[in-house]
Amino acid sequence: MVGVKRIRRNSASDQVRRELIRRIKGGGFPEGVLPSEDGIASLFGVSRITVRDALANLENLGYISRIQGRGTIINQTISSLCGRVSEGQPFSELIRSYGFSPSVENGKVEKRPITPQIKEALQTEATEMYRVEKLFLGDGVPMVFGVNHFSTDYLDDSILNCPMDETLIFSLLQEKFGFPDIAYDILEINPWTADEYLAGQLQIPAGTALLMFRAVSMGRDERPLLVNYEFYHPQKIHFREVRNVDYQMNP
Numbered sequence: 001m002v003g004v005k006r007i008r009r010n011s012a013s014d015q016v017r018r019e020l021i022r023r024i025k026g027g028g029f030p031e032g033v034l035p036s037e038d039g040i041a042s043l044f045g046v047s048r049i050t051v052r053d054a055l056a057n058l059e060n061l062g063y064i065s066r067i068q069g070r071g072t073i074i075n076q077t078i079s080s081l082c083g084r085v086s087e088g089q090p091f092s093e094l095i096r097s098y099g100f101s102p103s104v105e106n107g108k109v110e111k112r113p114i115t116p117q118i119k120e121a122l123q124t125e126a127t128e129m130y131r132v133e134k135l136f137l138g139d140g141v142p143m144v145f146g147v148n149h150f151s152t153d154y155l156d157d158s159i160l161n162c163p164m165d166e167t168l169i170f171s172l173l174q175e176k177f178g179f180p181d182i183a184y185d186i187l188e189i190n191p192w193t194a195d196e197y198l199a200g201q202l203q204i205p206a207g208t209a210l211l212m213f214r215a216v217s218m219g220r221d222e223r224p225l226l227v228n229y230e231f232y233h234p235q236k237i238h239f240r241e242v243r244n245v246d247y248q249m250n251p
Contacts, residue, residue, distance in 0.1 A: 011053075011181070012046055012050045013046075013050045013051075013053035013054040013057070014054070014057070016040070016044050016046060016050060016051060016054040017054040017057045017058055018093075019044065020034070020040070020054065020058060020063075021058070021063065021079075021087075024063060024074055024079050025079060025080075025097070029074060032073060032074045032076065033070075033071050033072060033073060033074065034055075034064060034071070034072040034074065036071070037051045037052060037055070040054075040055075055072065061078075061084070061086065061087065061242070062075055062078040062242045063075055063078055063079055078242055081240050081242070082094075082097045082098055082238075082240070083097070083098070083237060083238055083239040083240050084239070084240055084241055084242070085187070085189070085239050085240075085241050086241060086242075088184075088185060091134075091136040091143075091144045091146065091230075092104075092136065094144070094237070095136060095137075095138040095143055095144070095237075098138065098236075098237070100138025100139045100141075100143070101138065101139050102136060102137065102138055103136075103137045103140070104134055104135065104136055104137070104164075105135045105137060106133065106134070106135040106201070107132070107133065107134045107135075107163070107164025108132070108133050108164055109130055109131065109132045109133075109159055109160055109162065109164055110130070110131045110160075111128055111129070111130055111131075111157065111160060112128065112129055112130075112131055113127065113128055113129075114126055114127060114128055114129040114151065115129075118149045118151075118227050119151075121216050121224060121227045122149075122151050122153075122216075122224050122225075122226070122227060123223070123224055124151040124153055126151040126152045126153055128151075128152050129149050129150060129151055129152065130149070130150045130151075130152070130155055130159055130160075131147065131148070131149055132147070132148040132149075132150070132164060132169065133145070133146070133147050133164075134146050134148075134164060134169070135201055138236065141203075141233075141236065142201060142202045142203050142233060143202075143232070143233045143236045143237055144230060144231070144232055144233070144237065145198060145201045145202055145230075145231045146228060146229070146230050146231075147228065147229045148169070148226055148227075148228050149226060149227040149228070149229075150225075150226050154177060154179055154180070154225070155173070155177050155179070156177070158176070159173075159176075159177070162176065170182065179225070180219040180220070180221075180223075180225060181219065181220055182217045182218070182219065182225060183218050183219060183220045183222075184217075184218055185215040185216065185217050185218070185228075186215070186216045186218065187213055187214070187215045188213070188214045188215075189211060189212075189213055190211070190212045190213075190214065191209060191210075191211065191212075192209070192210050192211065192212035192231065193207060193208070193209055193210075194206055194207065194208045194209075194210060194231075198231055201231075202231065202233050204233065204234070208234060209234065210231060210232060210233070210234040211231075211232050211234070211239070212229060212230065212231055213228075213229070213230040213232075214227070214228070214229055214230075215227070215228045215229075215230065216228075
C-alpha cells in the first residue's frame with residue numbers, strides 16, 4: 001500500500017491552476033514563460049492573491065519555477081507528464097490528457113446500509129449510505145470505474161432521481177445539495193485483482209492485476225466527506241509522479 005495526499009480543491013485559485021495547466025500542456029505559452037501576476041489576474045478576472053495561490057500550487061507541483069529577473073518559467077519536462085497522482089484531476093480530464101474523448105456510462109446510485117468500513121472512514125453515526133457507480137470511457141473504451149460512498153449526513157433521497165451519466169458529479173451535488181468543498185484526498189494505492197463484476201465493467205479478463213485507489217475526501221473543516229474506490233484499466237491509464245530528492249551527503 002502507498003499513501004498519497006491528493007489535491008482536490010474547487011476554489012477560485014484551484015480553477016485558475018487547472019486552467020493554467022491546461023494552457024501549459026496545450027502550448028498556450030509558446031515562449032515558455034507565464035504572464036505576470038497582473039496579467040494572469042486580468043486574464044481570468046481574479047485577484048492577485050488568487051493568482052499567487054495558484055502559482056504557489058503550480059510551483060509545488062513542479063510545473064513552474066519563479067526566477068528573479070527572468071519571470072515565471074515553465075518546466076517543459078514536468079509539464080509533458082500525464083497521469084500525475086498528486087494533481088487529483090477529474091477522471092474526464094485525466095482521460096483527455098491521454099488524448100481520448102471522455103464520456104460516462106452505467107451511472108447509477110443506490111441507498112444501502114452503511115458498512116463498518118465506510119462508517120469508520122466517514123466518522124459518522126449514519127446507518128445508511130448512498131453508493132454511486134460510474135464508468136468512464138475514452139473514445140468509447142472503458143478506462144476508469146469509480147464507486148463513491150456518501151453518508152446521509154449531507155444528502156437525501158432525492159439524489160436517487162439524479163442522472164449519474166455526467167462527468168462532474170460534484171458540481172451536481174454542490175448545486176443541488178450544497179455539498180461542501182473538497183480540500184484534498186487521503187489516498188491509498190493498492191494492488192488489486194479484478195473479480196467478474198469489475199472485469200465486466202472494464203472489459204478485461206477476470207483475475208487481471210490492476211491498481212485500486214481508495215480515496216477519503218476531506219472538507220475544509222478536516223471532516224471526511226466521502227470514500228471513493230477507483231479502478232484503472234491496466235493497459236490504458238498509467239500514473240507518474242515527480243519526486244524531489246536530495247543527493248547531497250552529510251559530511
